[in-house]
Amino acid sequence: MGRVRLGVLDVGSNTVHLLVVDARRGGHPTPMSSTKASLRLAEAIDGSGKLTRKGADKLVETIDEFAKIATSSGCAELMAFATSAVRDATNSDDVLARVLAETGVALKVLSGVDESRLTFLAVRRWYGWSPGRIINIDIGGGSLELSSGVDEEPDIALSLPLGAGRLTREWLQDDPPGRRRVAMLRDWLATEMADAAAEVLDAGAPDLTVATSKTFRSLARLTGAAPSGAGPRVKRTLTAAGLRQLIAFISRMTTADRAELEGVSAERAPQIVAGALVAEASMKALAIDTVDICPWALREGLILRRLDSEADGTALVGTSAGLAGVKKAMARGATR
Known part of the structure; x- marks a missing residue:
């Protein structure tokens, strides 16, 4: 396969991080841009274990903004994933559904x-x-x-x-x-x-x-x-x-x-x-x-697994989200 531009959207406990890379199987992923926002989602969990409305609002707003950056950066695909803060929230399914509905991004939760x-x-x-x-x-x-x-x-x-x-x-x-x-x-x-x-x-x-x-x-x-x-x-x-x-x-x-x-x-x-x-x-x-x-960690691991999965025809479990939904969501927003 030739080079492909990929976006990795990492929703962590403290920050949301978008990494844009040019990558190909067997090659060294080349970082093109990096964008971060501090959301402190872990601190937005209420006494019942739910992500608060305010926390979810900030998450949706940030993902929408970063997905548009990925699109304008020429990303062929956006791999969007969340770790412990969203994983631990008792209302994570509702939050993920809202993110998809309002931004077009299929945010996946990694175990x-x-x-x-x-x-x-x-x-x-x-x-x-x-x-x-x-x-x-x-x-x-x-x-x-x-x-x-x-x-x-x-x-x-x-x-x-x-x-x-x-x-x-x-x-x-x-x-x-x-x-x-x-x-x-x-x-x-x-x-x-x-x-x-x-x-x-x-x-x-x-x-x-x-x-x-x-x-x-x-x-x-x-x-x-x-x-x-x-x-x-x-x-x-x-x-x-x-x-x-x-x-x-x-x-x-x-x-x-x-x-x-x-x-x-x-x-x-x-x-x-x-x-x-x-x-x-x-x-x-x-x-x-x-x-x-080591300078490489989870985001690079996701990129490497994505490249491997394309080469051997297998699916990348729980991490891959195309940008078609993002573009549709942007089109809906433009017609409102």
């Missing part, structure tokens, strides 16, 4: 295990076969994904409700968080991680341990890794010792002060302490001293 599997695929393609068995750790706003394998399909893929945003809301509401709460969360995470880590390690000892996600990139930057401007191919690592020192430092800071640190965005500043504690607990439970930071 946590699918998130884990697709992220692992991206990691494997980035590093190739030479590393052998890879363990990957990914920290999102609502969930933590762990995976391990020697092939493109991991032997084990897990998803745990241990995201940085979720734990910040549940454990670290004070600003800055108190030392006692940080210590309590540390102990609780050690218990929560034990069984999952044992399951991952039972699949085999890793030859390489990798970390993905904005949380890990920020933590690596805060401990001295190269800035994003240095490009994706610069080797970046995060060590357990460096992470431990960092936690002692940032856990005493206010959110406003953390937002001033290089590598920490204003939207990530409130949850970077919880994210660091999850990273620390994961590395400790897996007996890992160092992780390599």
Whole structure:
């Protein structure tokens, strides 16, 4: 197949992100544009577990805007998916139906295990076969994904409700968080991680341990890794010792002060302490001293799976949405 322009619309717990790439099977997906909006959907879940009307309104408005950007960017297809915030909402079916009706976008909800599997695929393609068995750790706003394998399909893929945003809301509401709460969360995470880590390690000892996600990139930057401007191919690592020192430092800071640190965005500043504690607990439970930071993650995994599925004639489960519906919705809007 020749090159095709694809849009990936990622509805996460904190942000909605549209990535436009030029891609072909067997080639390196080339990013053409990236557009983000901070919606904080996880904070728009009410006491009954529903996404509020206001949260749904913002979601529909943003998806409509981003779908039009994808169309104007020449995307042949828009792969629109949602992760833990929409997945956990008790009214997710109603929200998805409204998104489709008002924007023409068939937003699909990925399971946590699918998130884990697709992220692992991206990691494997980035590093190739030479590393052998890879363990990957990914920290999102609502969930933590762990995976391990020697092939493109991991032997084990897990998803745990241990995201940085979720734990910040549940454990670290004070600003800055108190030392006692940080210590309590540390102990609780050690218990929560034990069984999952044992399951991952039972699949085999890793030859390489990798970390993905904005949380890990920020933590690596805060401990001295190269800035994003240095490009994706610069080797970046995060060590357990460096992470431990960092936690002692940032856990005493206010959110406003953390937002001033290089590598920490204003939207990530409130949850970077919880994210660091999850990273620390994961590395400790897996007996890992160092992780390599991979620039590819879930969005790239979806693109690669999409290209693979076209080549072998199979469907891309739960992620593919054509732009025909978007164009029809735009036409309806123009005639109103």
